[in-house]
Amino acid sequence: MLFHVRMDVKLPHDMADSVAANLKQVEKDKAQALQRSGTWRHLWRIAGQYANVSIFDVADVEELHQLLSTLPLFPYMTIQVMPLCRHPSSIHDDDR
Amino acid sequence: MLFHVRMDVKLPHDMADSVAANLKQVEKDKAQALQRSGTWRHLWRIAGQYANVSIFDVADVEELHQLLSTLPLFPYMTIQVMPLCRHPSSIHDDDR
Amino acid sequence: MLFHVRMDVKLPHDMADSVAANLKQVEKDKAQALQRSGTWRHLWRIAGQYANVSIFDVADVEELHQLLSTLPLFPYMTIQVMPLCRHPSSIHDDDR
Amino acid sequence: MLFHVRMDVKLPHDMADSVAANLKQVEKDKAQALQRSGTWRHLWRIAGQYANVSIFDVADVEELHQLLSTLPLFPYMTIQVMPLCRHPSSIHDDDR
Amino acid sequence: MLFHVRMDVKLPHDMADSVAANLKQVEKDKAQALQRSGTWRHLWRIAGQYANVSIFDVADVEELHQLLSTLPLFPYMTIQVMPLCRHPSSIHDDDR
Amino acid sequence: MLFHVRMDVKLPHDMADSVAANLKQVEKDKAQALQRSGTWRHLWRIAGQYANVSIFDVADVEELHQLLSTLPLFPYMTIQVMPLCRHPSSIHDDDR
Amino acid sequence: MLFHVRMDVKLPHDMADSVAANLKQVEKDKAQALQRSGTWRHLWRIAGQYANVSIFDVADVEELHQLLSTLPLFPYMTIQVMPLCRHPSSIHDDDR
Amino acid sequence: MLFHVRMDVKLPHDMADSVAANLKQVEKDKAQALQRSGTWRHLWRIAGQYANVSIFDVADVEELHQLLSTLPLFPYMTIQVMPLCRHPSSIHDDDR
Amino acid sequence: MLFHVRMDVKLPHDMADSVAANLKQVEKDKAQALQRSGTWRHLWRIAGQYANVSIFDVADVEELHQLLSTLPLFPYMTIQVMPLCRHPSSIHDDDR
Amino acid sequence: MLFHVRMDVKLPHDMADSVAANLKQVEKDKAQALQRSGTWRHLWRIAGQYANVSIFDVADVEELHQLLSTLPLFPYMTIQVMPLCRHPSSIHDDDR
Numbered sequence: 001m002l003f004h005v006r007m008d009v010k011l012p013h014d015m016a017d018s019v020a021a022n023l024k025q026v027e028k029d030k031a032q033a034l035q036r037s038g039t040w041r042h043l044w045r046i047a048g049q050y051a052n053v054s055i056f057d058v059a060d061v062e063e064l065h066q067l068l069s070t071l072p073l074f075p076y077m078t079i080q081v082m083p084l085c086r087h088p089s090s091i092h093d094d095d096r
Numbered sequence: 097m098l099f100h101v102r103m104d105v106k107l108p109h110d111m112a113d114s115v116a117a118n119l120k121q122v123e124k125d126k127a128q129a130l131q132r133s134g135t136w137r138h139l140w141r142i143a144g145q146y147a148n149v150s151i152f153d154v155a156d157v158e159e160l161h162q163l164l165s166t167l168p169l170f171p172y173m174t175i176q177v178m179p180l181c182r183h184p185s186s187i188h189d190d191d192r
Numbered sequence: 193m194l195f196h197v198r199m200d201v202k203l204p205h206d207m208a209d210s211v212a213a214n215l216k217q218v219e220k221d222k223a224q225a226l227q228r229s230g231t232w233r234h235l236w237r238i239a240g241q242y243a244n245v246s247i248f249d250v251a252d253v254e255e256l257h258q259l260l261s262t263l264p265l266f267p268y269m270t271i272q273v274m275p276l277c278r279h280p281s282s283i284h285d286d287d288r
Numbered sequence: 289m290l291f292h293v294r295m296d297v298k299l300p301h302d303m304a305d306s307v308a309a310n311l312k313q314v315e316k317d318k319a320q321a322l323q324r325s326g327t328w329r330h331l332w333r334i335a336g337q338y339a340n341v342s343i344f345d346v347a348d349v350e351e352l353h354q355l356l357s358t359l360p361l362f363p364y365m366t367i368q369v370m371p372l373c374r375h376p377s378s379i380h381d382d383d384r
Numbered sequence: 385m386l387f388h389v390r391m392d393v394k395l396p397h398d399m400a401d402s403v404a405a406n407l408k409q410v411e412k413d414k415a416q417a418l419q420r421s422g423t424w425r426h427l428w429r430i431a432g433q434y435a436n437v438s439i440f441d442v443a444d445v446e447e448l449h450q451l452l453s454t455l456p457l458f459p460y461m462t463i464q465v466m467p468l469c470r471h472p473s474s475i476h477d478d479d480r
Numbered sequence: 481m482l483f484h485v486r487m488d489v490k491l492p493h494d495m496a497d498s499v500a501a502n503l504k505q506v507e508k509d510k511a512q513a514l515q516r517s518g519t520w521r522h523l524w525r526i527a528g529q530y531a532n533v534s535i536f537d538v539a540d541v542e543e544l545h546q547l548l549s550t551l552p553l554f555p556y557m558t559i560q561v562m563p564l565c566r567h568p569s570s571i572h573d574d575d576r
Numbered sequence: 577m578l579f580h581v582r583m584d585v586k587l588p589h590d591m592a593d594s595v596a597a598n599l600k601q602v603e604k605d606k607a608q609a610l611q612r613s614g615t616w617r618h619l620w621r622i623a624g625q626y627a628n629v630s631i632f633d634v635a636d637v638e639e640l641h642q643l644l645s646t647l648p649l650f651p652y653m654t655i656q657v658m659p660l661c662r663h664p665s666s667i668h669d670d671d672r
Numbered sequence: 673m674l675f676h677v678r679m680d681v682k683l684p685h686d687m688a689d690s691v692a693a694n695l696k697q698v699e700k701d702k703a704q705a706l707q708r709s710g711t712w713r714h715l716w717r718i719a720g721q722y723a724n725v726s727i728f729d730v731a732d733v734e735e736l737h738q739l740l741s742t743l744p745l746f747p748y749m750t751i752q753v754m755p756l757c758r759h760p761s762s763i764h765d766d767d768r
Numbered sequence: 769m770l771f772h773v774r775m776d777v778k779l780p781h782d783m784a785d786s787v788a789a790n791l792k793q794v795e796k797d798k799a800q801a802l803q804r805s806g807t808w809r810h811l812w813r814i815a816g817q818y819a820n821v822s823i824f825d826v827a828d829v830e831e832l833h834q835l836l837s838t839l840p841l842f843p844y845m846t847i848q849v850m851p852l853c854r855h856p857s858s859i860h861d862d863d864r
Numbered sequence: 865m866l867f868h869v870r871m872d873v874k875l876p877h878d879m880a881d882s883v884a885a886n887l888k889q890v891e892k893d894k895a896q897a898l899q900r901s902g903t904w905r906h907l908w909r910i911a912g913q914y915a916n917v918s919i920f921d922v923a924d925v926e927e928l929h930q931l932l933s934t935l936p937l938f939p940y941m942t943i944q945v946m947p948l949c950r951h952p953s954s955i956h957d958d959d960r
Contacts, residue, residue: 085140141257279340349386468524471523563641604761608761623829625849733769810906852911
């Protein structure tokens with residue numbers, strides 16, 4: 001099942017660079033692991049923003065929330081979730 | 097080059113069913129042709145809405161506008177465009 | 193899987209009363225059938241509004257969209273969908 | 289009487305983890321007590337958000353405010369309240 | 385129980401004057417009856433707007449919705465409802 | 481002359497409890513004095529919010545601003561002011 | 577007493593030119609009469625908009641509403657009203 | 673040339689009173705000098721807000737920006753600028 | 769003097785094609801004349817929208833309003849105007 | 865390819881003046897280098913705001929994001945990006 005997720009990240013200005021760098025690295029490792037597993041299907045940067053649009057392929061909503069809420073950057077993110085489904089005009093049976 | 101496009105469709109209530117049906121069919125034909133050409137890379141339905149999220153893969157902005165503005169449903173659509181680029185955490189060189 | 197759905201209905205002022213009445217009756221019949229099936233788990237009226245908050249219990253997003261987009265009042269509705277999941281403080285294993 | 293309440297929680301980034309953990313535990317205890325009493329009838333997590341949708345079953349507005357405003361997390365919450373009533377299409381006499 | 389209700393009225397421009405006048409008269413009669421009964425406790429005009437702020441004193445939410453949704457102007461109104469309760473700094477036991 | 485005023489209060493999280501308690505007490509004393517004088521005619525709590533709706537009965541706008549801007553909590557408030565006047569459907573000559 | 581009023585005008589596209597022209601003329605006559613009386617103290621066009629910012633000098637809110645709600649263009653206007661008072665840094669005792 | 677400017681001021685809560693007082697005094701001195709020069713033509717307080725509506729009479733946009741951006745309170749202000757011009761219904765050749 | 773103007777065009781769905789085509793042609797002729805005169809300095813299409821961003825170089829606000837309000841498409845446009853001035857980091861004395 | 869970018873800058877109030885001054889100087893140097901290269905084609909100040917409107921001429925979206933996200937002030941900016949293309953009414957083949 002696909003979910004469209006937009007994540008806008010805002011780190012506090014007074015966060016130490018080292019802390020921020022570490023946080024980002026842990027986030028990157030997790031994101032890449034989830035991409036390799038096929039769960040985090042698409043991850044694009046929105047040009048000009050510290051934000052991304054992602055497509056998640058999960059079994060259910062529980063898995064989606066578990067995944068998002070345990071991202072290291074979660075406390076610093078504004079997240080918008082939209083459930084997606086197959087479009088009647090799609091030429092793909094299952095547009096992943 | 098990738099662009100994230102959200103299209104919300106609102107047909108006038110007093111549009112004849114036949115006119116609406118024809119309009120949708122022409123739109124579907126065009127959308128499917130563009131998908132087969134690889135330009136309209138992803139087309140998902142937003143659950144509960146007469147709206148879609150699409151990812152377009154175009155040479156430049158001119159091509160994007162030409163494509164969107166000549167869609168049969170264009171006059172009945174609210175469109176939001178976001179330019180996308182590769183995310184530093186993406187495991188794909190070019191996440192299409 | 194649970195989805196929180198808000199539906200705001202706005203019928204055109206120039207719709208004939210008979211047409212509106214029939215539309216509402218067909219909508220009511222469908223809503224009640226879906227409630228009896230357990231799919232439309234909760235249906236509440238938002239006081240002072242021609243709007244409702246509903247909780248849907250569906251297998252997946254496809255089923256949700258199919259259900260919502262084929263409601264007779266769908267063309268006259270503004271719909272907002274939020275995926276729900278179990279709250280860690282809920283005393284219920286599965287708060288339906 | 290039913291009230292639909294959305295609670296979005298935002299803890300200050302510089303709050304000590306121990307303080308946050310304690311605050312959440314006290315909140316959880318109170319929430320569970322209120323659920324057992326039947327007052328806090330439904331408590332769902334909004335996927336991807338540090339937010340919940342709840343349905344409260346209270347005698348009157350005073351009780352609702354007393355309950356919400358004394359929640360430990362109240363100072364850190366944005367709360368939206370909507371009064372609910374029975375929907376004419378509900379198959380339940382009293383959809384709790 | 386008190387509810388704060390804002391009503392913004394927008395009549396279609398092409399509504400015949402006689403129809404509008406009659407609608408307003410029926411609305412006025414109903415509003416005045418409800419005021420005499422003590423249900424519609426306060427009714428103020430928002431300066432510069434075809435809108436009012438009202439305070440309703442009702443037994444419960446059902447009564448509020450019944451009352452609002454059967455106002456003749458209901459189909460032409462945007463309504464916002466806020467439940468009120470006694471303020472801890474009020475010098476009145478029950479500020480009606 | 482009547483003015484509808486909504487006040488949303490947001491105290492800084494790091495304000496000492498004693499300072500906050502004192503501020504609230506001074507605010508309460510002033511609010512009660514103004515209620516006794518008839519200036520602060522109505523003061524209701526918006527359920528679920530650290531906010532109130534008030535009706536002020538003042539000689540002119542100057543008095544209103546003087547009163548609001550010297551409230552102890554003024555620096556911590558978001559205030560919205562709407563001038564009110566008699567509604568043509570009011571059964572009261574002067575709905576105070 | 578001064579009130580800041582913004583008026584945005586939107587005439588229906590299908591209004592006959594002659595009807596629109598007449599409406600505007602009657603509006604102009606009334607506006608000029610009120611300016612001569614000193615009530616409509618300032619009337620400026622917002623560049624690029626069919627809108628104006630006006631400053632009204634009235635005895636009370638009743639007069640303001642009476643004046644605005646009887647403007648010929650009132651049914652076609654979105655109006656925003658802000659009560660003004662003397663600014664402590666103004667060099668004028670009464671900045672009209 | 674006239675510009676309508678709204679300034680909403682928000683000073684940090686932790687700013688020392690003396691610093692704030694000094695800042696306001698310097699702002700007042702500058703505002704009064706500009707009023708005497710005729711540049712800052714009108715300065716009104718928006719009732720209930722730490723905000724003002726001002727009308728500036730400047731030679732061009734450069735002068736306007738120079739003036740606004742060098743106000744002592746500029747870093748603490750949200751500013752909205754609207755260019756004004758003569759209204760066709762104004763009885764003044766040049767409504768200052 | 770430079771003004772940044774965004775124009776969003778929305779033609780009524782029931783406008784005859786011939787009327788729309790003529791309106792657009794007259795608009796185009798006027799826009800091109802103003803570009804040749806140097807007044808309409810830049811005119812760009814916002815991709816995916818029936819909207820443009822333009823930069824106007826005018827003597828004063830009066831000229832800007834005169835120009836915009838007499839565009840054939842003016843009644844069908846939502847217009848936003850922002851006065852521009854030279855940026856301190858611009859390498860151009862006068863960035864036209 | 866052209867992109868319209870609006871940048872609103874908000875520096876923390878507690879940033880040391882020297883740090884701010886240095887940040888702005890580095891930003892200015894970079895902006896001027898990019899202008900000389902023709903990439904940062906237009907840079908205008910929005911009057912009354914610590915904000916600018918810029919037109920970027922880049923090869924693709926990647927270059928745009930690279931450029932924007934490495935601006936020294938990027939962490940303190942709210943950025944809005946709109947892809948532009950040639951307007952059918954432009955008299956320029958390529959309006960730079």
